[in-house]
Amino acid sequence: MMNLSLEAGFALNVALLLMLVCVGIAIAATRSLLAAILLMGIYSLVSTVWLVVMDAADVAFTEAVVGAGVSTIVLLGAMLLARGDTERHDWRRLVAPALLAAVVGGVLIYAALDLPNFGDPASPANSHVGRAYLEAAQHKTGALNVVTAVLGSYRGFDTLGETVVIFAAGIGVALMLGFGPRATLPAPPDVMGDHHVVLRVTAKLLMPLIALYAFYVQFHGDLGAGGGFQAGVILAVAVILHALVFGLRETVLAIPAKLARTLATLGVLIYAVIGLICIVNGGGFLDYDHLFASKVEAMIPPGLLGDPDGAHHWGQHFGIFFIELGVLLTVAATMVTIFYGFAGRMMDGGAAKR
Amino acid sequence: MHDALVWAGGGLVVVGALFTLLGAIGVLRFPDVYTRIHAASLTDTGGASLVLLGLTLISGLNAETLKLGLVWIFVMLTTPAAANALANAAYGSGHKPRIGTFQIMPAAQPDAATVKEEYGGESK
Numbered sequence: 015m016m017n018l019s020l021e022a023g024f025a026l027n028v029a030l031l032l033m034l035v036c037v038g039i040a041i042a043a044t045r046s047l048l049a050a051i052l053l054m055g056i057y058s059l060v061s062t063v064w065l066v067v068m069d070a071a072d073v074a075f076t077e078a079v080v081g082a083g084v085s086t087i088v089l090l091g092a093m094l095l096a097r098g099d100t101e102r103h104d105w106r107r108l109v110a111p112a113l114l115a116a117v118v119g120g121v122l123i124y125a126a127l128d129l130p131n132f133g134d135p136a137s138p139a140n141s142h143v144g145r146a147y148l149e150a151a152q153h154k155t156g157a158l159n160v161v162t163a164v165l166g167s168y169r170g171f172d173t174l175g176e177t178v179v180i181f182a183a184g185i186g187v188a189l190m191l192g193f194g195p196r197a198t199l200p201a202p203p204d205v206m207g208d209h210h211v212v213l214r215v216t217a218k219l220l221m222p223l224i225a226l227y228a229f230y231v232q233f234h235g236d237l238g239a240g241g242g243f244q245a246g247v248i249l250a251v252a253v254i255l256h257a258l259v260f261g262l263r264e265t266v267l268a269i270p271a272k273l274a275r276t277l278a279t280l281g282v283l284i285y286a287v288i289g290l291i292c293i294v295n296g297g298g299f300l301d302y303d304h305l306f307a308s309k310v311e312a313m314i315p316p317g318l319l320g321d322p323d324g325a326h327h328w329g330q331h332f333g334i335f336f337i338e339l340g341v342l343l344t345v346a347a348t349m350v351t352i353f354y355g356f357a358g359r360m361m362d363g364g365a366a367k368r
Numbered sequence: 369m370h371d372a373l374v375w376a377g378g379g380l381v382v383v384g385a386l387f388t389l390l391g392a393i394g395v396l397r398f399p400d401v402y403t404r405i406h407a408a409s410l411t412d413t414g415g416a417s418l419v420l421l422g423l424t425l426i427s428g429l430n431a432e433t434l435k436l437g438l439v440w441i442f443v444m445l446t447t448p449a450a451a452n453a454l455a456n457a458a459y460g461s462g463h464k465p466r467i468g469t470f471q472i473m474p475a476a477q478p479d480a481a482t483v484k485e486e487y488g489g490e491s492k
Contacts, residue, residue, distance in 0.1 A: 213449055
């Protein structure tokens with residue numbers, strides 16, 4: 015994607031990393047939590063640019079949506095529940111933590127000196143497993159995007175673990191903050207008048223586009239950057255945008271908290287059941303080559319949908335498709351559940367304060 | 369011809385970046401919330417439009433043009449809406465526009481109260 019000369023790429027990297035350092039220092043220095051949260055959003059945006067420069071578009075997606083979008087909103091919600099500034103500490107109390115941070119940072123920098131260069135073809139990660147993936151992934155799984163092939167097929171079990179981690183995180187937040195408001199919230203007093211008409215019209219235009227883009231990222235993940243994780247967070251952003259502009263009450267009417275947590279569970283279930291079907295048909299867990307029983311596979315005509323070398327790719331195609339669907343459901347629904355948890359608290363807390 | 373287009377496009381990208389820089393300076397230098405929002409949003413849309421136009425000239429007429437056009441529409445939709453929301457929120461929370469004449473450069477040492485008032489302390 016990026017065709018930079020070596021020097022230009024180096025200069026860009028240095029500039030972006032310097033910006034990250036500046037923003038990091040500003041985050042540490044500011045005493046306003048609001049400013050710190052917004053600066054963290056900026057930090058995420060700069061990292062996104064940096065990840066794009068590093069050709070890691072899949073990660074850049076997630077960083078942009080989660081780092082700059084969802085987590086900023088969730089942190090703002092947490093800030094509204096707590097107090098908006100931090101205490102001024104005596105500098106003597108900061109000496110020990112600062113020393114510890116400096117030592118750990120120094121050790122990390124010293125360790126990083128031994129790492130191979132970025133994109134070094136002779137590095138261990140690139141010369142053994144990585145090379146094998148690059149050479150065989152497309153042929154064995156039929157997915158053009160090697161990231162998707164590795165994530166969905168080769169490392170399917172790890173990805174199941176990641177999906178369960180996200181699910182567990184959502185459940186953990188929900189257990190602490192509640193699963194969000196019930197569907198029967200009282201109508202808010204009409205204090206705003208019609209001031210937000212511009213915002214509402216814009217949001218109405220944008221929400222379907224965001225959702226559409228999420229599905230593009232989902233179903234195009236075999237071919238280009240993206241996949242279930244990215245699509246899930248983008249889809250969740252559409253819901254959160256609706257809640258921000260139209261109020262939580264309207265959103266909960268459209269997507270009840272119960273539906274969100276049901277979908278989050280369903281996603282993990284779909285993923286795990288796909289793995290179990292593979293076992294039933296004589297393969298290993300998540301071994302998609304055995305996703306279809308041999309009789310079913312024999313019925314699929316060879317060469318259908320641009321799959322020239324036999325029906326074996328069908329299992330891979332459908333396996334990756336379904337586990338990505340499971341990931342999409344879990345990630346999107348978990349993000350919405352977490353947001354509901356904070357936003358529901360905000361409504362209660364906000365009412366109590368007033 | 370192609371070279372000329374690339375140079376013109378590059379020039380537009382640089383001008384757009386300068387616009388955005390002007391906006392950043394404006395955000396720091398202008399006296400109150402509303403003028404700052406005005407500086408940020410106008411230069412953001414203008415600068416982004418110029419950069420996108422420059423990129424279109426560089427890439428030539430192909431599928432990229434359509435994508436850049438879509439990005440432009442997105443920017444033209446969101447930035448003014450965000451500025452509107454920001455100004456709305458500022459008005460709603462009781463920020464008053466500062467009307468009158470100001471010293472652009474603070475005379476000697478500004479005292480702490482002035483500094484606090486200039487940098488977001490005016491909500492109290």
